[in-house]
Amino acid sequence: MSRPISLAIHLDGDGAHPAAWRQAAHAPRALLTARRIRDIIGLAETAGFTLATLGGGHLPPGAAPNIVARIDPLQQAAFAGPLTTRIGLVPEVEATFIEPFHTANQFASLDHVSRGRAGWLVRATGDATAAKAYGWPPFEDEAALAREVGDVIEVNRRLWDSWEDDAVIRDTATWRYIDRDKLHYADFTGQTFSVKGTSYVPRPPQGQLPILSHDGLVDPALVDITIVHAPTLEAIPVAADEARDRGAALVGTDLEIVLDSRGEPATARLAWLDDHTPWARTGDPRVAGTASDLRDAIAFLAGTVDVVRLIPAVIDIDLPELRFAVLPALLRDGIIATPATGATLRESLGLGIAVNRYARA
């Protein structure tokens, strides 16, 4: 039997449907609070998800009359780190315009405070609106953007390796706290920036954090999980194979979901929400149906992809359905795996130990 699927959930605002907040179990004002983050990530962990991606980006998450604000997802993940024990915490963070040196240190620290459960979902907004917030010029085309993302990933990877695991020696014979031969400058020069290094954060527990990216953004060989997109469930296995042919290590895919809940069919829920603001199709398959429909869809993908990320329409309704009616049977049947307490995200995903590029053999 193939390796079980790692199930992921995307958490952003009150859910992916732009009108989700109208069906949330709390007033709008309670969204941007510590309590909300603790409750939702805790529920996702209890449900058995391998990881949660936390939505982010340079621009507001939506437009009036819907949600227009969000707490920085890396800060959310750091807050949740010590409060959780199993779930991977994967904030969506921009590769553009932000200082790569800050990003690398922030992710390294996130990995420390979560004891090796951090990952990075790469986002790249390069347009004029995002650029204007930082005072840089926008990227002229997709190729320039891809090159920038590749450079930013490379410098992050170098900085995460810039301390060897055993660099702190506390040697009283020579009074040295560190062995500086085990610290390494990144010495990176890219197209738009350069970074000397080293990181100021010691090597993260995972060595290298799993990096996730949507297919088409960068060379799949640069990241750990390439998320492929196909218009139908049936087309996903082919897209996954193609991504592997192009060098993808692990392959993930996205499913939008709306589930029957509390005696109300998913289609009726969706119609009510769409009456307020239509949920535009992104091109990913959408499962609007019963828990059983969703279990079948995930089972269909077993053996074809490594990660299935669920994009819930309304977190407060669909996440409890997932926790009670979807994941238990999938876990029982061995279709999905749940992380062990204390496991690193690399371990949960089946990624091997990350060898330090600078360590002498």
Place this chain on the structure above:
Amino acid sequence: MAEPARQIQFGVFFQGVNFSTVWHWPESGSQTDYESFRRVAQTAERGLFSAFFLGEGLRLREHFGKIHDLDVVGRHDAMTLLAALAGVTDRIGLAATLSCTFNDPADLAYRLGSLHLLSDGRAAWNMVTTHNAWTGENFRRGGYLDAEDRYTHAESFVKAVFAIWDAWQGEIADRRDATAWADIQHPLAIQDEYYDIEVPRLLPPVPGGRPVTFQAGDSAEGREFAVRHANVIFSAHPEITDALAFAEDIRARSRAAGRPEHDLKTFPGQSFILADTLAEAQEKARYVQESQVTPETAVKYLENFWGRDLSEYDPDGPFPDADPVVQVTGSTRGSGFQLAKSQELAKTWRAIATEKNLTLREFVIHQTGQGIGRGLIGTPVSVADEIAQYVERHAVDGFNITPWLVPGGIDDIVNDLVPELQNRGIYRTAYEGETLRDIFGIPADSPSFAPVPAGIL
């Protein structure tokens, strides 16, 4: 404004790098493990401290072009770590030192604003300036800022960040059946000498106002900057005479700027050595200083000012007779070492060493003890008496305590010193009010919390 109640407050400065933290004792714990931070922050909160404070160092210190290897090194991104402490603490302030030079207003405002929301209004920002090209090598913009421009740039930076925090319009709905989630938010345009940006509004403000701001630079320019923008000064003047002069200077500058004179709080860095008897405390202090200034550290300390190899000198022998080969020290050993006038320093120091008959290492212990190393030494009772003098004369509003041991370095302060201070009525017995501003005793109408006026940018 009435003079505030005469009490002392404490913060704890988890320093992360330098030789003041003793790393080679059995009690010396991890400098980077989350548990060390949780232990210190929760202990500080049990002791009713006002803030847990993190420094910043955006490039590892170097010595003659190589990474300096004798001191504690390695720390965390401050805001990431503080967010991880927000869920295991309730009231203590969470203060991050963040450079105005190597951050973007949009990014810093967003991340620190996020910490502020996550912690129910407990975020604080120590606004520092950095200007050296050596640090700039880690950043997109490189070493773009000259030393003389660092405060004019910081002025622009801080106003931009404040403006972003203040820019949210209206309220987020408090009813589930509201017709709209919030009012429409337009991007904020900022244009001045340094910035031409348009920042989307991503966060509402926290009820109770912006993060509390710290300032730490000691120059006249730095002090003026504090009077304009800070709530608290993390000063370098812990000794009482010095502290009084500093406090008077800040009050005078406040008056001149039209700011109430007790509005801006002073929190010098301070360390404590506590023991059961005075003799034991003195003995402990000597032992701590010898542990801080190892033989190797003593030589390297002088080398940094001399700009040359001094390894031929015995740390337990006489002060070096060689002269420095540099005029001015560089920036690669951190801010405490920058731009010292080496030749003059060497003459002065050699005279002190000769006069007091000190070996090389004894001199460095003596010299560094003038600053961070000495602190308040004694029994909990005697130190509480000393602190009562600071309070009586209003020399300081608080001390930002630099523990020389991690993670247990403030245990005796919380267990033994705080109760002595409480017995004297000069230390809080419960946290005040609702917000971090209440804890620091900064009035809600402090000019430092006034919105950035429209058109200032």
